[in-house]
Amino acid sequence: MKKEKSIPGPVQKAGTIPTRMGSWSTAKPVLKGKCTFCLFCWVFCPEGAIVQDEANRKVTFNFEDCKGCGICVRECPTKAIEMVEQQGDK
């Protein structure tokens, strides 16, 4: 096959994310109750900010990506997650 010409115009490498959105949040989710590892919160989190901890059969949160929307809190059937006020991604 002929050697391809490069595409004219700006091209950025897929998956370049120098800016993280956790700094937007005004509240963050904290696991307080019993997690049954049903994964409802995990599938509904728009940001993919929930991590499956398979060894301990519970979820953890990635605060670099969490925007603090509160969907996980609302969708958890056992009400195991609580929102705590928190500015930024700390």
Place this chain on the structure above:
Amino acid sequence: MKLKDIAKEEFYRASYGCAGCAAVLMVRLTIKALGKNSVYVVPANCISTVSCYYPQAPFFVPFTVMAFAATAAALSGISAGFRRRGREDIHVVGLSGDGGTADIGIQALSGAIDCGNKFIYICYDNEAYMNTGIQRSGLTPYGAATSTTPSPCFENRPKKDMMRIVAAHDIPYAATACTSYPLDYMEKVVKASQVNGPTYIHILAPCPTGWGFPPDETIEIGRMAVESGMWHLTEFENGEFRTTYTPKRQRPVSEYLATQTRFRHLSPEQIAAIQKEIDAARD
């Protein structure tokens, strides 16, 4: 498909989308369903806007921004190019908004379905031109206030029936979905990817910013849309429509309308008229 079988890897991260955005969730679920072997065409809309703040590139797979009207034409061309190179294994996917589908991109969509190349066209429906400031589109439902149909002279036209439009092209596969039913949606995406021809998926994606509700209610409001009969989960295959999910409980549409500021001006008579239409469609 079960929740534990879904890919754990994230392919769409750190977008500039609003907190609680169902369109962002739609992208995340789509790429998880299709895997890395997929390329995306996105016209002007919220998703291209929140994914293109240079140097930010939240898609972890190839993605290109397309002229508003040209999504389906681009899909058709890319698909033909891959076929020519013997790379029909790559999924070619369009992510277009309701405005980009039902209004501005409808001619290209019609032409591309007619051409018959293999692609998946996904219309994520947040029921207005959100990215430019909540203007009404052909998919804004009757009764909604937008910046171009402000209360009290709100949207007075019904929502276009895109499924019947694509079905009239004898499309091999089309489906509706909602971000509140992720497994149903992902199964439909996988099914579409196995069809050797054009496919169309129309997914309702509630928008906290444009509809006027708190960001944590995104999933609940999508569920209420289906349970109230404002939205249906269906498939079109072999020339026939089929309902893929019948809600276990039915809710009055007034409950759904009450959750969003875009409907708050509606009078009891107008709400009753909407309920009557839903009931008529059910029979």
